[in-house]
Amino acid sequence: MTAYTPPPAHPRQTAPSDNRQEPSGAAPSVPATPTLITTDWNxxxxxxxxxxxxxxxxxxxxxxxxxxxxxxxxxxxxxxxxxxxxxxxxxxxxxxxxxxxxxxxxxxxxxxxxxxxxxxxxxxxxxxxxxxxxxxxxxxxxxxxxxxxxxxxxxxxxxxxxxxxxxxxxxxxxxxxxxxxxxxxxxxxxxxxxxxxxxxxDTTVMAAxxxxxxxxxxxxxxxxxxxxxxxxxxxxxxxxxxxDTFDSLEDGIADFARMLEGGNEGRIDELAAYLSAHMVENPHVGEPGEKGRPQGRYTLDHKRIxxxxxxxxxxxxxxx
CATH class of the missing domain: 3.40.50.150 (Vaccinia Virus protein VP39)
Structure with a gap:
C-alpha cells in the first residue's frame, strides 16, 4: 500500500489561539499545528x-x-x-x-x-x-x-x-x-x-x-x-x-498463502517451511469451529489472538 498523506485541516475546525506573550528578548516561537484536532478523519x-x-x-x-x-x-x-x-x-x-x-x-x-x-x-x-x-x-x-x-x-x-x-x-x-x-x-x-x-x-506466521x-x-x-x-x-x-486448521501441509500452504500481501507472494517456500515445522495434530479435529465448519486434522503450535x-x-x- 502506498503511503498516505493526511488531507488539510477540515475547514470547519480551527486551532485554538494562544495569547501568551513571549518573554522579553526570547526568539518568537513557531505555533504548533494541532493535527489531531484539525484532521478530517472521515x-x-x-x-x-x-x-x-x-x-x-x-x-x-x-x-x-x-x-x-x-x-x-x-x-x-x-x-x-x-x-x-x-x-x-x-x-x-x-x-x-x-x-x-x-x-x-x-x-x-x-x-x-x-x-x-x-x-x-x-x-x-x-x-x-x-x-x-x-x-x-x-x-x-x-x-x-x-x-x-x-x-x-x-x-x-x-x-x-x-x-x-x-x-x-x-x-x-x-x-x-x-x-x-x-x-x-x-x-x-x-x-x-x-x-x-x-x-x-496470522501475524505470528507473517513475522516469522x-x-x-x-x-x-x-x-x-x-x-x-x-x-x-x-x-x-x-x-x-x-x-x-x-x-486455523487444515487437513494436510498442502492445504495449509494454500490457506495461509491468502495472507501474503503484494510483494510477498514469493515467500511461499518460507511459508511451507514454517508450516511444516510448526503444524501439530489438532485434538479437536472434526468438531465445529467458530463458524460451525468442522475443524481440520492439523493446527499450529501457537495461540492466535x-x-x-x-x-x-x-x-x-x-x-x-
Whole structure:
C-alpha cells in the first residue's frame, strides 16, 4: 500500500489561539499545528479505503455463508453481549448480522432483533439458525447494505433501543455509517473494529517468514469521528481466539498463502517451511469451529489472538 498523506485541516475546525506573550528578548516561537484536532478523519478514512486490496463484496460473503452456522454462542459473542449491557427486552438492530452470531443468542434471551446483512446467503444461514432455535418470531431479517437507504428498507429513526455493528462495518464512508447507527437507536450504539492487522492474517506466521503486514487500526478513525460528532465514546477490548486448521501441509500452504500481501507472494517456500515445522495434530479435529465448519486434522503450535476494539456511546436523544 502506498503511503498516505493526511488531507488539510477540515475547514470547519480551527486551532485554538494562544495569547501568551513571549518573554522579553526570547526568539518568537513557531505555533504548533494541532493535527489531531484539525484532521478530517472521515476524509482520511475514505482515502485509505480506496487503497484496500479486497473491498467487501456480498458475493464473497455469499460463498462463505455455508460456514456461518454456529450452534453455540462463541466466546467473542458472549463478550460482546456482556459489554453491550442490554436491558431486559430491548429491541436491537444487528447491522451486518451474518449467520446470527449475535442475533440468535439475543433472540434466545428474549430480545427482538432487526437483523440486516448485504449477503442473501448469510440471511439464509440466519433463517436456518432461527428455525433450529425456534426464535423466528423474534428476528426480523432485512437484505440491506451500509450505503443503501435505510428508511426505504423500513429501518426508521429511533426504531430500536440499541444498534450494533459487530465486526461488520464495510463502507467507504465511516461517518455516514456511524450517523445511521446513531440515528436508528434510542439509547445506545455498540461497534467493534479491528485494532491491528486484518483478522484473516496470522501475524505470528507473517513475522516469522519476514512478510510485511498492513495494520489498519480502524477503531482510531471511528473514535475520532465520534468525538467530532459530539459523542463520548467508551472503548473496551475483546480478545478473540482463532484456530486455523487444515487437513494436510498442502492445504495449509494454500490457506495461509491468502495472507501474503503484494510483494510477498514469493515467500511461499518460507511459508511451507514454517508450516511444516510448526503444524501439530489438532485434538479437536472434526468438531465445529467458530463458524460451525468442522475443524481440520492439523493446527499450529501457537495461540492466535485477534483483538477487537469495542466502542459504545449514548445516542443524541439519550445524553444528559
Amino acid at each position: 476524509e482520511e478514512w475514505k482515502a485509505l479505503q480506496k487503497a484496500r486490496r479486497n473491498p467487501d463484496d456480498p458475493r464473497f460473503w455469499d460463498q462463505r455463508a455455508k460456514h456461518f452456522r454456529p450452534r453455540e454462542t462463541h466466546p467473542y459473542a458472549r463478550a460482546f453481549i456482556e459489554l453491550a449491557a442490554l436491558e431486559p427486552g430491548e429491541r436491537v438492530l444487528d447491522m451486518g448480522c451474518g449467520g446470527g452470531t449475535l442475533a440468535i443468542p439475543l433472540a434466545r434471551s428474549g430480545h427482538p432483533v432487526v437483523a440486516c446483512d448485504f449477503s442473501s446467503a448469510m440471511l439464509d444461514a440466519l433463517a436456518e439458525g432461527c428455525s433450529y432455535y425456534q426464535v423466528e418470531h423474534l428476528v426480523e431479517p432485512h437484505l440491506l447494505a451500509w450505503d443503501e437507504d435505510w428508511g426505504r428498507a423500513g429501518i426508521a429513526p429511533r426504531s430500536v433501543d440499541v444498534a450494533f455493528a459487530s465486526r461488520s462495518i464495510a463502507t467507504a464512508d465511516l461517518e455516514a455509517a456511524l450517523v445511521k447507527l446513531d440515528r436508528t437507536a434510542r439509547r445506545r450504539c455498540c461497534i467493534t473494529l479491528v485494532t491491528g492487522a486484518s483478522p484473516r492474517v 517468514i519476514g512478510a510485511s503486514v498492513t495494520e489498519s487500526r480502524d477503531y482510531i478513525y471511528a473514535f475520532n469521528i465520534l468525538v467530532g460528532l459530539g459523542r463520548y465514546p467508551e472503548v473496551r477490548y475483546i480478545a478473540s481466539p482463532r484456530r 485477534v483483538r477487537w476494539a469495542f466502542i459504545a456511546w449514548e445516542t443524541e436523544g439519550n445524553r444528559s
